[in-house]
Amino acid sequence: MGLVAKARVKSPWIVHYCCSSCNGCDIEILACLTPLYDVERFGVLNIGNPKHADLLVVTGPVNKRNVRVLENIYNQMPAPKLVMAVGACACTGGVFHNCYNILGGIDKVIPVNVYVPGCAARPEAIIDGVVLALDKLSKIK
Amino acid sequence: MAGDTLIAILILLPMATAAAGLAVKDQLRRPLIIIPSAVLIAASLMLLFQVLEHGPLTFTPAPAWGSVILVLELALLAYFVYLGVVRRHVLVLGLGGLQFALFCLFKFAWLPSGFKAQPALHVDLLAVVLGLVISVVGALIVIYGLNYMDNHERHLKLSATRQHIFFFFLVGFLGAMNGVVFANSLLWLFFFWEITTLCCYHLIRHDLTAEAEQSALRALWMNLFGGVALLTGMTLTYQVSGTLSLLDLTGFGPVGPVLLLPLALFCVAGFTKAAQVPFQSWLLGAMVAPTPVSALLHSATMVKAGVYLVLRLAPAYEGTYLSALLAVFGAFVFMVASLLAISQRISKRVLAYSTIASLGLVVCLAGINTGLAIAAAVALIIFHAVTKGLLFLVVGIMEQGIHSRDIEDMEGLITRLPVISGLAILGMIVMLFVPFGVLFTKWASIQAAATPFSDLYPLAVVFLALGSAAGMVFWVRWIGRLISNVSAADAPPAEPRPEPWRSVSYLVVFSLLAGAVALSALAAPLVSSLINPTVAAMGYSPALDTAGWHLATPYGFFSPWVLFIIIALALLLPVLLVRIRPEEVQPVYLCGENQPATGPTFRSIADQATPAQTGGIYWTRTFGEQSLNTWVNGAGIVLLAALIVGVIV
Amino acid sequence: MSGFDWSVGLAALVLAPFVGGLLRGIDRKLTARMQGRIGPPIWQQFYDFFKLIGKARAATTKGSLVWIWGYLLLTMLTVFMLFAQQDLLIIFFILAFAGACLAFGAFSVRSPYSQIGAHREIMQMLSYEPILLLAVVAIFLQTGTFKVSGIFEYGQPLLFTLPLAFVAVLIALTIKLRKSPFDISASEHAHQELVRGVYTEYSGRFLALIELTHWYELVLILAFVALFWAQPLWVGVLLALAVYFLELIVDNVEARLQWNWMLSISWAAGVGLILLNIIMIEMFFGNVLRL
């Protein structure tokens, strides 16, 4: 399946889920779509529907209320799929660490392939993360 | 068998059966109805072959029959007046009285005694095609009615059965209907016409609810209005031309301008019977009747009598102002009825509006008045009778299965009542899409309307295009509601209800569907063996070429059987080949808040499990009766007035 | 149908996905450029397609998958028939069936998003169907036949006598190509209020099938536009490309509209323009059928 494997790397569609972030990272993700950064040149589309997506981009820490939503969205994505945690919160819980309602980073709930640190993560870093994710995607057989 | 005997059988046998049905016990009703039905079908087929082989038959019964009919007719007209008095209905009383007075004056004062319109009956190909539709589809619907009425009465918990009355009118109606299409003398036509009005009235009020009574009276006065128009037209025809024979009117090509007014009146009579705008309300009200009635009278046959009359007279008004306006009027009705149907969620009302639309299309085609248009009209009458009859019967079965006529209650019916829903979906596809028969007629009618038959053709063709798009909306949505299904991941696979699919009712539906599909696939042989000769017999040059079983007009080309095979493959192969493994099944997308439960359910406020509800959209504010009816009826009245006034001027 | 017609039709079936996919890629590239972005490579659509093919299968109901196959196969049939120069009316009737299949596919899942999408889809059909049918009628009034072959025999470009009908067809195209302002049943881009409407419940290879169907549809529609300048055909092709470019600009400058706007614009303006054009034909150009 050389063709499919090649195509996979060229066309990662993203579903973006905001767990309980402060919205700082979300804004940076949207910045990636703007003319300045334009991730669509890598074939990235912000598709908004887990059933169509290849890459789940999560911002913010997971809390008790939205853990099931996160799981559900992850489960509705058809394989092969990758998860990218964007921002310190999504990676570890960040500033929300040890809050009464917070479970921690999203890797407590679903497997994470790429961690993009930063508070907020810069668009460059996010694009770096996407490229890393693509690299991992190319290794999926 | 001689043609005369066959004609007599077709008219008298149903009436005799009806009368006998009043007398016999309930247990005997089945054989009593099924056997004559079979005879009726056989007789109509034999008559068809006779006419195909030997040309039109004419037949005048012994003079004694004339007196019998006169007596019955007077009794009937008096009965209408009586109904007006008893039911305290001013319009029925007024129109009934007017009809009675006019008829007496005409028959006894103006018409010389002993006047006979010769021949009384004339069976040409058009009549025999209609007769075939009436006898075959009619007999099937009557047979279906046997089971239906048993269930119906069980559901209503009646103490004493009223089925004998029901079948008296239903079966007797078939004879009257055959009479209407076979009649040549206008006097005979009028007689049978009035009998159908009578049957219609009694069958609508059969359940005796207040709503049924009211609808029946509305149907009665509107049909009486048509009767008055028919009678007036008849009187005028006689005054102007001294004849009362349809053959004389249509035999010699276009008539002179003086005869146009009576012809216009005949058309108005036809419009009342065919429930054309602004008379559509009676047909919608008539939907309270038991479903076999709706299938038989209000879609397959009786309403066809109206368009039959318009079509039969088409050669007489060819090329006149009347013809041009009829085309626009018919196309207009086609459009508005289709638009109004969009807003309807009661299944039978959708069917009623779509029936009105189809009849409007026939009127339009009669008005276009070219060989192609007349061929399309005849084909549409056949295909529409089979398909719409089928759909009514299907709705009847569904209604008894789920005790509702509401399309919203049919959501996902395909899992609950798979057989009947499948039949319904197929029936609607036959109604709506290429390569099936109804679409063939639509193809032909757009072609016919696009040829400049008169200066008004752009209007007609625009109405047709808008109407046919509107038709798409309500059929597609209805199918959509039927197949709307929860994901297998959301619910345990729905238990299909046990369906009595071996019963007679299902058998009738199956055979109608098979008939519709077979006729569609074999549209070309049907055209070459039946429709083209009919068109030729009416004096038009047949415009459809059927070489190689393709259908070709001078302007276009359509190959039903080739497309039939391709499209059947395109839809059936996926059904057979697409497989879903259980592990591939997913619940629907509900923003990640899915809650495992039966049916799509999401977590709402305070984590309550809330079922995700979906419903059909009916766009009532745009297409609803409330917002459109005034305009529609107004425009309809204006068009009718233009028809009459234009003819006089 | 001659052997030539057959071969052209079959060739179109084979080539249409490449042309359609490439055009969609150019569409995305140009859109990006209009927005001051670099944009994806022009064969991006093919990457997307093959990626989707390679995804794991997932489905909600069997019905939805069956109908989507019907959507693809019937659309392919229309492409074949158009290039094999068959009857335009029949082609558009089959196209309507194909469109209905898409709606059926969305209807057959009880999902709020796809159900709303399906209803909007049939509203779109109500909007563009009459325009397409009447455009065919207008062509008929000039060429005297409903067959595509008649347009080639006609000789003179139809655009000269059918300018208004052409404009009306553009309105229908905007709907059929799912471009703003009329992309109401399923937004092509990341407008997400319907989560892609009729396509919500499809994933993986079934989404790829839909994409493939869109390519066929695009070719069909542009080929229909090209018929307005059939002699010489290369002008027609340029015309079609220009129209596509115009649609792109409209797509990028327009916001999405509600269905009732779509309906009133397409019925009042679209149907009205064609009616006007038919009257123009009658008054100035002469109707070929009145000999």
Ligand code: SF4
């Ligand atoms: S990492 Fe920083 S910017 Fe991002 S969500 Fe957490 S707090 Fe907000």
